[in-house]
Amino acid sequence: xxxxxxxxxxxxxxxxxxxxxxxxxxxxxxxFMSIELMLNAANLALVxxxxxxxxxxxxxxxxxxxxxxxxxxxxxxxxxxSIFRVRRRLSxxxxxxxxx
Amino acid sequence: xxxxxxxxxxxxxxxxxxxxxxxxxxxHGALFLVVNLGSIAALYLMMGAxxxxxxxxxxxxxxxxxxxxxxxxxxxxxxxxxGPDPHRRARLAALPVGALLFVLLVLVVGRRWxxxxxxxxxxxxxxxxxxxxxxxxxxxxxxxxxxxxAAMVGVLVLARRRA
Numbered sequence: 001x002x003x004x005x006x007x008x009x010x011x012x013x014x015x016x017x018x019x020x021x022x023x024x025x026x027x028x029x030x031x032f033m034s035i036e037l038m039l040n041a042a043n044l045a046l047v048x049x050x051x052x053x054x055x056x057x058x059x060x061x062x063x064x065x066x067x068x069x070x071x072x073x074x075x076x077x078x079x080x081x082s083i084f085r086v087r088r089r090l091s092x093x094x095x096x097x098x099x100x
Numbered sequence: 101x102x103x104x105x106x107x108x109x110x111x112x113x114x115x116x117x118x119x120x121x122x123x124x125x126x127x128h129g130a131l132f133l134v135v136n137l138g139s140i141a142a143l144y145l146m147m148g149a150x151x152x153x154x155x156x157x158x159x160x161x162x163x164x165x166x167x168x169x170x171x172x173x174x175x176x177x178x179x180x181x182x183g184p185d186p187h188r189r190a191r192l193a194a195l196p197v198g199a200l201l202f203v204l205l206v207l208v209v210g211r212r213w214x215x216x217x218x219x220x221x222x223x224x225x226x227x228x229x230x231x232x233x234x235x236x237x238x239x240x241x242x243x244x245x246x247x248x249x250a251a252m253v254g255v256l257v258l259a260r261r262r263a
Binding site: 010050 | 155
C-alpha cells in the first residue's frame with residue numbers, strides 16, 4: 001500500500017509544473033493546458049486525502065471539478081478563437097487591454 | 101511492488117508534464133498532456149477510484165483533449181514562441197519562484213497527517229459514487245447540468261460569425 005503522502009507530493013510536483021508553465025509560455029493554448037495540469041494535480045490530492053480518511057466525498061468533488069473543467073475549456077477555447085479572429089495573433093503578451 | 105508501480109507511473113506523469121511546458125510545438129504539448137492524464141487515471145485505479153479513472157479517460161483524455169487538438173488545428177500556433185522575448189527576465193524569475201512554491205506545497209500538503217488512518221477503505225466503484233452523487237450531492241449534481249448548458253450556449257454565442 002502506497003502512503004498517501006506519496007500521492008500528495010506527486011500532486012505538488014505536478015501543480016508546480018503547471019504554475020511554471022502558465023508563467024513561462026506565451027501561447028494561450030499551452031497556458032490553458034497547464035491550467036488543466038494544475039486542476040488534475042488538485043484532483044489527485046483530493047482523491048488521495050479521501051482515501052486517507054476513508055470516505056468518498058473527495059471523489060464526488062473530483063467529479064464536479066471535471067464537469068467544471070469541461071465547461072471552462074469549451075468557453076475558454078471559444079474566447080481564444082474569437083480573439084484570434086480579431087487580432088490575427090496568438091501571443092498573450094499582446095493581450096494587455098481589457099477591451100478594444 | 102505497489103511502490104515500484106507508483107514510482108514508475110509518477111515518473112511518467114512528471115516527465116510528460118515537463119514535456120508539455122518545455123516543447124515549443126503545441127500539438128506535442130497536447131499529446132504529452134494526454135499521457136499525463138492517462139497516468140493520473142492509472143493512479144486513480146491504484147487508489148481504488150475506478151469510476152474516476154474511467155471518467156478521467158473519457159472526459160479528459162477523450163472529450164477535452166479532442167477540443168484542444170481542434171483548437172490547435174484551427175489556430176495553428178507556433179510563431180508566438182519564437183523571436184525576442186520582451187519579458188525574458190520575468191520569465192527566468194519563474195524558476196526560483198516555482199521552486200519556492202514547490203517547497204511550500206510539499207511542506208503543507210505532503211506531510212504525514214496526524215490522526216488515525218482510515219479503518220475502512222472507500223471503494224470508488226460506479227455504484228458507490230453514483231449513490232453518493234444522487235443522494236448527498238444531488239443539488240450540486242443538478243447545478244452541474246445547468247452549468248454545462250450555460251457553457252454550451254455561451255460557446256455558441258462566442259463562436260457565431262458576426263455578419
